[in-house]
Amino acid sequence: MKTNLARITFDPNVMGGRPCIRGLRVTVGTIVGLVAAGHTISDILKAYPYLENEDIREALAYAAWRAEEIELPLVGT
Numbered sequence: 634m635k636t637n638l639a640r641i642t643f644d645p646n647v648m649g650g651r652p653c654i655r656g657l658r659v660t661v662g663t664i665v666g667l668v669a670a671g672h673t674i675s676d677i678l679k680a681y682p683y684l685e686n687e688d689i690r691e692a693l694a695y696a697a698w699r700a701e702e703i704e705l706p707l708v709g710t
Contacts, residue, residue, distance in 0.1 A: 638698075640691040652695060654688045664692040 642656045652661040659681060667677050674689050 638691050638695050640688055641695045654684060654692060657683065659684065659688075661692045661695050664689055665696045668693065 640655050641652050641661060642654070643650055643652055644656060647653055647656060648658055648660050653659060654661070654664070664677065667680075668674075668689075672680075674686060677689055678684055678686065
């Protein structure tokens with residue numbers, strides 16, 4: 634699933650390395666939060682005119698993928 638998410642970028646110099654959309658200062662968390670608050674994709678695109686519909690879709694897909702991912706603690710040998 635994650636392999637098709639080319640619009641999600643990570644850069645330690647942009648938003649502290651959090652997942653962003655196309656290197657912009659818009660995080661996946663921002664998009665997910667807006668959707669959770671009841672904003673439509675149309676609302677989000679109006680508020681962030683430099684985003685595209687596919688950006689929103691990929692942000693949601695990335696968040697869904699991360700929600701299903703299992704993180705295991707590192708165990709020393």
